[in-house]
Amino acid sequence: MAGQRERPEQKIANDRSLTAYQRRCYALLLNVPSGKVVSYGDLAKALKNTGARAVGRCVGANPYAPEVPCHRVVRSDGKLGGYSGGINKKIKLLRSEGIEVKGGQIDGFQEKRHRFN
């Protein structure tokens, strides 16, 4: 498949249909590894001068899911947040990466939280 050779970072950088904000946001999100999650607010802090709601709106428009792992973006209280492809899909993807969701809460949320350095 032709589209698969190019690395995600490059696809993002080259896609002119994305806003500059989307490119920054998705590029950062690619640093969050499988098995980890990150909150909308933490992503916002790492992006500087932006807000959690803007991040939510932005990842909600992610055209490269799940390659750009917006399913790893969750709420700061350990709840799931949303998913454009349906919340069930988000749960499934997370579970496939070793993250369990019980009663609407991420199991072991704090330990599985990614920290930007």
Next chain:
DNA sequence: TATTTGACCAAGA
């Protein structure tokens, strides 16, 4: 240019 909308967040009248 101004207003409205949301996959949010922190604090708590």
Next chain:
DNA sequence: ATCTTGGCCAAAT
């Protein structure tokens, strides 16, 4: 634990 409130900020209208 749950709800409200004020704050937040990019996009869409």
